[in-house]
Amino acid sequence: MAWESLLGQTGGHQALQAALGLIAIQVGMGMVIKMAQTDGSSSLSPSGSSTMSELAKLVLSAVLFRRECARRRNRGIGPKAAGDKSHGGSFDHGDDAELEGHGSSLNLCLLWRYFKGDVGMDKRLGYYLLALCYALINNLVFASNKLADAGTVQLVSSGGTLVTAMLMMAGLKAALARTQWAAIWIQSLGLVLAQYEPSKGAACHWSTYLLLVVQLLLSAASSLYNQHLLKSSDSSLHADNMMLFGSGAVINLGFHVLLGLVSSSEPGLLQGYNSAGAVLVVLNVFAGIAVTCVYKHADAVVACLATATATAMLLCAPPLFSGTKLGVLVIPGTALVFAASWLYVASPLPKSAESRLVTTSWGSGRRRALSLALTLATAVIVALLAEVEAEAPLAMDAAPALETTLSALSPVAHSPVAHSPVAHSPFAHSLAMVRWNSARPERIPLLTKYAPFFDTLHLSMPGLMPDRDAGFYNWTHDQFVEIELVYMQVANMMHMALSEHARIDGLLFFHFDAWVDPLAWPPSQQHMWASYGTPHYACINDTKAYDWWGWSRGFHKAAMAAMEALDQLGLDYRLRRDEWCVGWSDIYWIPRRFFADFVLLSHIFARFKVFHEVAIATMLHIIDSTRRGASAQSLLTLVDDCWGSCCSSNPTVTNVLEARCGHRLDYLSPAVYQPYYDKLDRQARMLHQPRR
Template structure:
């Protein structure tokens, strides 16, 4: 059959229809899992979400089997009545009654009434719960039920780690790596089930792997830490094994698919419920069972899990595990296209040809599939014992067919809970709401040497002048450029020409010093929109007369906001100015404008942010760092406060306070990293040379005092020379 004679959707056989449904659902899940996040985290418990999904799938499967059970009884009714009617007709032809005597007309009527009564009884069976439950129990052999319980453990691992993966990486990358299960699945099927993979299928698998590698290629190294790829590899391997195991279970007996689903989902519901309570005991900040389901994203995640479970089971029943893997590969291609649009992921120029190769490989696999044999080779005890030995080895006695299957299931359950608890604990403080390149480490360790890198090598330096002093630009740019990805110069009247464009990524001409935060907002917006700046992970804002020594910020958490915690004005949030002290801005009624802005934000963004409409903040705002993951939040809140307008030393602290309250996992786990060791304040002057040498940051330097400023710039020049150099690791 050629490519052009493929049947249309309405005529697809069950295998292709199930695979098509799987593709649609996987693409939807990739988008929903990211959309349901808030600040890189989920407001609901992953284990409770999976438990609810398994419960809903159990209800659906139970309903489907109930209908099948009624149909079976209906068919049995018609067969019984047919035999009864044939027997009665034969008796009537002979003119005999049931006991062999001659039948009278009155007896004939009684016979017809008896048949009608029997028909009513059989065609309207009493659908009692006991009979239905017994039918469920009798449908599957005991070893198959234990097999599905063990399979449920695999899906507990898969379904819970997928939430972690969507926090750590973007949907396209996740689906891309998971597509590698085609090769792993084929190997498992060969060695475990003795499945014959023909040469054409092997060529399709190799071609698909090449296509995946092509789409993943991106100059500049890996996009995520090694730990993220290890978790992806672990989940991929578990997924491959479970795919083969699921296929083998579904095809080992010719029984109802719905009862198989009931067994799998019922086991999964119980296991995930137990897992939820265990994690709640270990992790104090784990959300409650019904916490966080007020948003549409959380509910859609549950529904998508319901549909993908049904689609996957249909694939395993009517197709095979490798077709499921190719369906995953196709959905990967779709997600690779939508991820740059929805999640600001850089799209490699090789995605188009690589994805095309993946599609061609999927078609070649379908063409190379040999026809299914109608004869079934008996599964003798000898062959079954050989397969068990190959799959389980010395643990065969603890498998679903073994003598100690209950003990094996208990041990496997404990191991599964332990693995998930360890993964959650190890990554409890990590978040990847930002789908861009992961924050770089301050040094790449290699043996006893470390490479010195700037912690800001992927960050933009936003340097602000409140007045036009262009002669200071060269020394600032030449001194700081080696440490930053790029620099942005903000200075009034920077451009002498009256151009329509007053700002781009590297400069702006913002005039109002009181609302400079809105110029920062514009730069953030441009960084998000420009496909060439997707590697920039944050903005470091500071005044030109402040000093910042970049290498001394290597130990800071780059997933957090950094903000000054110093005097004049001290960072504090309040509802009244009575207890704060004498700040000049109170006399100018800046606090009233701040309160007005907060109330407007509370009204407009109530569903998205946690905002106290009567609370505003104040703080020293000459140096701060905003990670890329909070750019959109900064933009949204800045637009509201700028419209009032709110003074920058009230607006910026209020913005980051709202972001902190919204995304912190607990009141004791703030996302703000205080900069408490910076010298000076908003208006302090004349630091000593010793102050600059002993403090990594401060404000403000007097550029007319060259004996002091040269200390800072000479230190920057010396430190820039060691960037990229390897030095001895002293264990620090």
């Protein structure tokens, strides 16, 4: 019964077929992207890959339009006259040349007449502006994925159906039944629930949210305008597609040339394609055709529901590909999405009222002026977006591979194949510092398996170089012996990075018996983070507020002495002399932009012999309080999904394989640690760069 109301409408069968096809294609795209991660890939140019897919769509649409025109000619239906919205006119005596050789190939002149009759000048301008809008959306998506984690992008995009419905009601004067409004709200809630993870997520700068909202509004408005153009006359769907995709190919090619001039990092037009990339281009072509069929025979809300359904299906995919667990709310959220889609199509769909949209007929001079002005404005925006730097805050999501799968579905109509993911380590330009507090050289071969994921792997172990002084260190090794002040050696490495290694973007510190899954982190980490285990991070001014063994040894007094000395320097640090912090310090990350602060503070705290679990937590708190200024957004994130704590032991093999970080590995139990290092080997083979 759910589909009968849809099938009962004019074009209902086509609408159903197009919607189901769109779902199948988008799910297929997500799966291909996910499977491509195991083979590796190269990055594609967003505008370049869009050019290729739009060109392929144009060719396919032209073939279909030519076949349709041949059928019209065989039935004696000639090209439409300008401004004629009927299906077509008859051939007159002046058309004998075209009628000769009935059934033979159409000549280009007649095919062009059919095209001009179906797509008038105003409609051509509309499709050109629509293609311009889609090109801008593609670049907004690319910029959004650099500024925010994919989970945040998808959560904002979850409101797409609701926004589209509201704009359809306001702009197209369309009416929706109350049941349909309920379905739309339920679908939006279902998507949010399916993608929500308690205690995880990322906060972004307000400008990033503004960009996401603009992208959402622009995508919804474009979908509705596309729907209006398709339904404004009884023209050929394939002719409309030819105009849209042809304009898209030209515009994206122009933007590709422009970006090549303003950005040296822009890949070549054909660069980065492999078998998976080629399959994605083909799927993107069919997705573009399918979504225009949905707009033509149904409406933009149905297209949004189809995409939401595909997204919900892909949210259930991780166990099928990587063995990871589903989020706690994926199943109920997915069920809500399916139920909402059924509820929407089960309700009677009122006849849309696109004809009430106010339209304007433009003169040729005004058309050219409008097209030129909007093209230049869009080109400027695209060039500016290309310069956006990745400043994404830390996203607490243990399944980054799924994020790339979901991001392939936005926007609906023209999702850029350029966003197909690459197996690339987020620490490719980072320094990893692995610390031993005692000599365990037999463990070094296992720890070197981290090397492919980092720019440099630094090993820190007492007695590592017995022929050198205890204080000797270089870029790859040190033998620092003061265990309680190990942060001083971390500062030494940061100082070396600042003075000699400009490519290093941050430092990840972890003990040799910890584990850190290098591919389970977001691509850009501009915030500090530390693992949240015992002793739990806390800043206090009274030892009674936190029960910890270190207070009896006076660790807090040394910290307060260091704070007083720092305050007397008259620097711009925000601190309280009577406040100190404590926290687990076996795993933490410091971005390069905070290296100088960490180096300075380490020298002061080491001078007063402040214990590392007090010193590091206090220094991170000072940096956070000072550098965030008036912002309420902390620059320090506590990672609460690391397994264990300072003194935990005996993790299971399941703990080690599922948690993205943890402490401690038992190196006397090969059955536990070996599967993890085998996993590292598999991940290393996924990287686009060769193992070192």
